[in-house]
Amino acid sequence: MNKHFVILAVAGLAATSAIAAELPERVKSAGKVVVANQPNYPPMEYRDPATNELKGVDIDLGVALAKQLGVKVEWSDIGFEQMISSLTTGRVDLIHSGMSDLPKRRDTLDFVDYMKSGAQFYTAAARKDEFKSPADLCGKTVGMSRRTSFPDETAKWSAANCEAAGKPAIKVVGTEGSADARAQLKQGRVDAAVQGSETLPYLMTLEKDTYALVGEPFTAVYQGIGFAKKDSELRDAYAAALKALMDNGEYKKIFAAHGLEGTMLDGIYVNGEAAK
Structure with missing residues (x-):
């Protein structure tokens, strides 16, 4: 050596x-x-x-x-x-x-x-034209794991960007986990979902043409x-x-x-x- x-x-x-x-x-x-x-x-x-x-x-x-x-x-x-x-x-x-x-x-x-x-909004690929920016989610139903900080962060984002602009609040749906949120999204029970930004590129590779990102991450952590x-x-x-x-x-x-x-x-x- x-x-x-x-x-x-x-x-x-x-x-x-x-x-x-x-x-x-x-x-x-x-x-x-x-x-x-x-x-x-x-x-x-x-x-x-x-x-x-x-x-x-x-x-x-x-x-x-x-x-x-x-x-x-x-x-x-x-x-x-x-x-x-x-x-x-x-x-x-x-x-x-x-x-x-x-x-x-x-x-x-x-x-x-x-x-x-960071927390990231995403939706079903079939609805990507409906939700081109996070503001399009005001008044919509959004699912995310109740065990995480995402429900509080989403409610805070909604207050600043939906209610403050005179728009209806995002309806936060706490799920049993991220997998449950994705299942509800596929079933049409929620309009969009929230997950960590680091996980979505992997999922989008794994399940092609299934999901679409909505805007950029809305938190930094x-x-x-x-x-x-x-x-x-x-x-x-x-x-x-x-x-x-x-x-x-x-x-x-x-x-x-x-x-x-x-x-x-x-x-x-x-x-x-x-x-x-």
């Missing part, structure tokens, strides 16, 4: 060991992190229909981060609405499942942010890995591991593999603020 690469490899191992040393003792002893994740949000997390294997951006990034820390990942399939309580009661070590870093969640959690996202407030050691170790993946190019490689280069961050952010 080239001497230069040997030196780089040794340096890389030393850096990994230094980051791993920051882990809490319970994680070092267990040799693993238990991670809350619900694999129903492609391309962030999903199960391959053919193999039942976990796939997605969060899965690839979660494994890469754990490897950087010298531990394994144990994925725990938990309903989105139960994730925060599972974390605060110690059932899991962290949440890595397409969760938005929202101010109201920071009372309970700390976030290491890893990508940009970071997705973050969630940690209990008391678990600052684990949070900081993950921030250091993410920085290492950014520096060595693996972070970019993961996002490029899923066609999501445009959602990458330019540095480390904790609770929405650039880390010092």
Whole structure:
């Protein structure tokens, strides 16, 4: 092996060991992190229909981060609405499942942010000429997962852009999840739907000529890995591991593999603020 690469490899191992040393003792002893994740949000997390294997951006990034820390990942399939309580009661070590870093969640959690996202209106492809801009949705029925921040964000957008302009409000329909919203859209039970902007290009490739975007994302938010407030050691170790993946190019490689280069961050952010 080239001497230069040997030196780089040794340096890389030393850096990994230094980051791993920051882990809490319970994680070092267990040799693993238990991670809350619900694999129903492609391309962030999903199960391959053919193999039942976990796939997605969060899965690839979660494994890469754990490897950087010298531990394994144990994925725990938990309903989105139960994730925060599972974390605060110690059932899991962290949440890595397409969760938005929202101010109201920071009372309970700390976030290491890893990508940009936004709420996006979309409709059935057959109705794309009917809804050419988000304003065309005023007075219409729009479905979205009730477990997310989308209902509140849509109501807020409607107040500012529909009611304030003298138009009828959007009728927000909370669904059992994004898949349920899409099913209701196909059945004609809702006029449009809302989902994270990072997921729609994948779905539109998977189901060609089925959906059409309506305007641009109407919110801007970071997705973050969630940690209990008391678990600052684990949070900081993950921030250091993410920085290492950014520096060595693996972070970019993961996002490029899923066609999501445009959602990458330019540095480390904790609770929405650039880390010092």
